Amino acid sequence: MAHDTTRRDVLKTGLAAAGLGLLGLPEWALPVLAQGETVVPFGDWPEKFDPNPAPDRRLFDTRSISGPYTPKDQFFTTQHYGHPVVDPATYRLKVSGLVDRPVSLSLDEIRKMGTTELIAGFECSGNRRPLQALIGNGRWTGMPVRTVLERAGLKAHAQEIVFFGADRGKEEVEFRSQKFNVEQQFGRSLPRDKAMAAEPFLAHSLNGEPLTLHQGAPLRLIVPGWYGAPNVKWVTNIHAQEDQYLGKFQARWYRTLKGEMIDGEMRWVETAITHHQLKSFVARVTKAGNQYKVLAIALNDGTPLKSVELKLDDGPWQAMTADPSTSAKYGWKFYTFNWSGATPGEHALISRVTDATGKVQPTAEELESKKTFLEDNSQQPRKVTIA
Numbered sequence: 001m002a003h004d005t006t007r008r009d010v011l012k013t014g015l016a017a018a019g020l021g022l023l024g025l026p027e028w029a030l031p032v033l034a035q036g037e038t039v040v041p042f043g044d045w046p047e048k049f050d051p052n053p054a055p056d057r058r059l060f061d062t063r064s065i066s067g068p069y070t071p072k073d074q075f076f077t078t079q080h081y082g083h084p085v086v087d088p089a090t091y092r093l094k095v096s097g098l099v100d101r102p103v104s105l106s107l108d109e110i111r112k113m114g115t116t117e118l119i120a121g122f123e124c125s126g127n128r129r130p131l132q133a134l135i136g137n138g139r140w141t142g143m144p145v146r147t148v149l150e151r152a153g154l155k156a157h158a159q160e161i162v163f164f165g166a167d168r169g170k171e172e173v174e175f176r177s178q179k180f181n182v183e184q185q186f187g188r189s190l191p192r193d194k195a196m197a198a199e200p201f202l203a204h205s206l207n208g209e210p211l212t213l214h215q216g217a218p219l220r221l222i223v224p225g226w227y228g229a230p231n232v233k234w235v236t237n238i239h240a241q242e243d244q245y246l247g248k249f250q251a252r253w254y255r256t257l258k259g260e261m262i263d264g265e266m267r268w269v270e271t272a273i274t275h276h277q278l279k280s281f282v283a284r285v286t287k288a289g290n291q292y293k294v295l296a297i298a299l300n301d302g303t304p305l306k307s308v309e310l311k312l313d314d315g316p317w318q319a320m321t322a323d324p325s326t327s328a329k330y331g332w333k334f335y336t337f338n339w340s341g342a343t344p345g346e347h348a349l350i351s352r353v354t355d356a357t358g359k360v361q362p363t364a365e366e367l368e369s370k371k372t373f374l375e376d377n378s379q380q381p382r383k384v385t386i387a
Helices: 007-013 016-022 107-113 145-152
Strands: 092-097 103-106 116-123 135-144 160-175 178-191 201-206 220-222 235-241 255-262 265-272 279-288 291-299 305-312 317-319 333-339 345-355 382-386
Touching (some): 107 201, 116 291, 135 145, 305 333
Antiparallel strands (some): 135 201, 160 235, 279 291
């Protein structure tokens, strides 16, 4: 993206025009650039932003946000076994294992069963500074997972519900001194109570259109309030079992190692990547004349938010204003701040979010005991230079 990004550039990238008519939102509710407004470059970004740095990855440039929903061709994606092409005409969703009635559903049957809408945003658990580009927010169409599980009839001793995608690859599995090279499907599981709750969702459409290949067509899992890794794409099989699922991407790959003081002693605790940690970051700064506007994104597990605040350099924390177009429980939240009296030179802008329980987004220093890079929800200083 050029440093002098204009209103026209942003309008080209998103749902601005379509969103106004389709979603019924007033223009003021969308963070589209006003006439003559330009994006102020971040000093901590690379000179050139590549939205497709690898075949298995797409990044979303938050400076180009044009509405509450991320366009399908900009929604972030990352996966481990490429992009399997699943033929919609022959696709079947199978529900197997500890069920009374094994299920095999065509895509047409699934669409007839599920026309519920869910607004949910999420990020990759590896999303972090400086880009914060593995993130997106969408309007998903489908049905709750429990609709399919109830049709299949879970047996009483089914305690773990495993979701397998069509993506697969060879993996070296090590057991003590032995190594086995076996084919593995990408899979993640939910405990029975979570899978049967209202939130977990099987989506076949994004923003009113069928899922794209990159978003897991023809069917994917969305677990609202959770990181991206558990949101299995290209879902082909839901398997009910009694024992804990120990696939690579659940038991070994997506884990956080963090030191915690317990009873006065530092103990190293490993936790699975599941629900979002409380987070916000400055996503864009724009200029119109001598006025500047700061846009921040907040994302968490669905707990109501109390506030998002902004600190300019070493000044006090100041309240940001919530954007009413992003009020959905599990969607990302936009907050804005009108920055008046900006002086020439380099400035640091930091946002922090506090939820209704009083939990505050941590600083980087407060996360120093975390050894793995996943779940980095620390406050991030953004650098901008005012001419």
